[in-house]
């Protein structure tokens with residue numbers, strides 16, 4: 651708690667506004683009465699970032715994002731105390747002040763965002779926020795209404811690439827398929843999570859009913875080889891409009907190599923292929 655309060659005091663130094671124009675801080679201050687996180691420390695952190703934003707146009711402050719403005723909230727990764735989710739944000743981020751409506755104009759409606767949870771509000775320190783800010787644009791904070799955990803809301807970019815690379819899109823679709831086997835799922839996911847720029851490094855789960863004219867070619871009992879047609883063809887790039895993969899080579903002929911049990915699917919086996 652001590653370091654939390656110290657952080658607040660450091661930030662609060664720039665709370666005083668001596669701008670001779672209508673800065674963001676003044677606009678935010680007008681709206682303080684319109685929202686609360688329900689927690690004095692969280693309110694203070696958000697207010698401090700707002701009162702320190704003396705820009706006229708581009709906004710750098712955090713805002714309180716009510717949980718019901720987020721949807722398609724999906725667990726991605728992380729342990730009990732430190733979970734990460736993806737979600738979509740109905741309103742999008744503050745772009746600039748709309749003088750006519752005396753309100754914020756927003757961009758990026760229904761955008762994808764990342765949520766990082768904290769199991770208690772006292773662990774929300776500026777240090778924690780700054781660590782995220784080193785890699786991401788932070789938009790604000792919200793509170794999971796079920797667990798009551800506070801969450802930091804930030805962009806959906808890959809930390810390594812600094813943009814929405816293949817791994818981000820693959821991760822978004824983890825809940826849309828399963829092989830029925832946890833180890834195989836994890837294995838395919840790991841190839842997808844390392845295919846940052848090179849899509850050909852990623853494997854995918856191909857439902858058996860997307861294959862046709864399956865013909866036995868050769869091989870022994872434990873190691874049979876078949877040929878087949880593949881209805882969909884391979885993934886080539888992400889289509890942001892349809893939120894789905896674009897594919898090449900529809901109805902391509904592929905080779906299937908059988909495995910007598912799932913534990914024999916190793917990286918070594920796949921690299922050999």
Ligand SMILES: [Zn+2]
Nearest residue numbers: 667669673704
């Ligand atoms: Zn100011």
Ligand SMILES: [Zn+2]
Nearest residue numbers: 808811815846
């Ligand atoms: Zn990446």
